[in-house]
Each structure stands twice: as C-alpha cells, then as structure tokens.
Amino acid sequence: MVHNKGGFKKKGGADTTPPTVVSTNPANNATKVTVQSNIQIVVSEGLDSVSVSRATVSLRAGSYKVPSTVTYDDVSRTITINPAGALWYDYKYTITISGVKDLAGNIMAQTTFSFTTYKNPFTRYIYYTALGLVSSYYTYTYDANGNMTRYVYYSGAGADGVWFTVDDVKYAESYYDTSF
Ligand SMILES: [Ca+2]
Numbered sequence: 576m577v578h579n580k581g582g583f584k585k586k587g588g589a590d591t592t593p594p595t596v597v598s599t600n601p602a603n604n605a606t607k608v609t610v611q612s613n614i615q616i617v618v619s620e621g622l623d624s625v626s627v628s629r630a631t632v633s634l635r636a637g638s639y640k641v642p643s644t645v646t647y648d649d650v651s652r653t654i655t656i657n658p659a660g661a662l663w664y665d666y667k668y669t670i671t672i673s674g675v676k677d678l679a680g681n682i683m684a685q686t687t688f689s690f691t692t693y694k695n696p697f698t699r700y701i702y703y704t705a706l707g708l709v710s711s712y713y714t715y716t717y718d719a720n721g722n723m724t725r726y727v728y729y730s731g732a733g734a735d736g737v738w739f740t741v742d743d744v745k746y747a748e749s750y751y752d753t754s755f
C-alpha cells in the first residue's frame with residue numbers, strides 16, 4: 576500500500592468552502608422588472624445539480640410559491656428560474672436559495688433577494704368593425720396602486736390615416752383624482 580504524500584487534494588486538502596451567489600438577474604432590489612422575466616443566479620463554483628430544484632430554489636410573491644421550473648447550467652454556473660406564466664404587475668418577488676450544495680457537499684448559506692415588477696402603466700381597448708378594421712379606441716393610464724388616472728378616447732385615425740399614431744383624433748379625455 577502506497578502512502579499518498581500529496582498528489583491528491585493538494586493545497587490545503589478537501590474543499591470546505593461553501594458556494595456563494597456571485598450575481599443575480601434581476602439584481603437585488605431591482606424595480607420595473609418585466610413580468611416576462613426569467614431569474615438567473617450565478618454562483619461561485621460548480622454545484623451538485625441534484626441539490627438544485629424547486630425544493631431549494633424558490634420564487635415567491637408574498638407567501639405564494641410561484642409555479643416555475645428550476646434548472647442549473649454547470650458551464651455558466653447559472654441557476655435559472657423560469658416562471659410558468661407571466662409575473663404580476665407591480666409586485667414584489669422574493670427568491671430564496673436554501674440547501675444548494677457544491678460538489679464536495681458544502682451547503683450554501685441561505686440567500687435571498689427580491690425585485691419588483693413594473694406597474695401596468697398603460698392599456699388600450701380597441702373597437703373593431705365587422706370587417707376587423709379599427710373603428711376607435713380607448714387608452715387607460717394607471718397609478719402605482721392600479722387606480723385609473725386618465726383615459727382618452729380616440730375616434731379617428733387622423734390625417735395620416737394610420738391608427739395609433741400621434742395625430743389620431745382625440746374625442747374625449749378624462750382625468751381621475753386618486754389621491755383620496
Ligand atoms: Ca466549495
């Protein structure tokens with residue numbers, strides 16, 4: 576039996592350093608994040624892919640666990656959370672990573688970060704003719720609490736003959752005070 580004098584696990588021996596989060600996208604406390612986002616987490620070293628799952632990497636809105644798939648790419652050392660559908664507008668989401676391991680079994684310290692999606696600032700309601708042509712439309716604007724602050728009704732395409740351009744004929748416009 577040959578005693579191994581250091582060819583194995585050189586320079587300090589076994590890996591006892593847990594992995595850490597290097598960066599996230601969205602960044603912690605990011606705002607105005609698109610509701611179509613995937614979430615990506617870059618880690619400091621290769622992970623035990625078995626330890627990366629919905630059980631250890633969660634996306635929550637409040638206490639609600641958002642249906643999503645969690646994958647890990649070893650080449651880029653990136654965990655990706657892919658929500659099953661669009662996220663909600665103007666909502667805070669929190670990601671918790673708890674129980675993820677490196678290849679030596681060192682467990683990453685529990686890590687959380689949060690971001691907020693953008694509000695739905697503007698929507699359009701379009702009327703069409705029986706032939707499928709635009710006949711008129713409304714635009715609605717909302718405040719951060721989702722209260723409508725303004726609507727505009729457009730009744731014509733204007734001189735350029737093209738709908739949804741700046742010269743459309745504004746037929747009516749109303750503002751709403753949502754301060755009380
Ligand atoms: Ca390690």
Ligand SMILES: [Ca+2]
Pocket residue numbers: 731732733734735736737738739740741742743
């Ligand atoms: Ca126009």
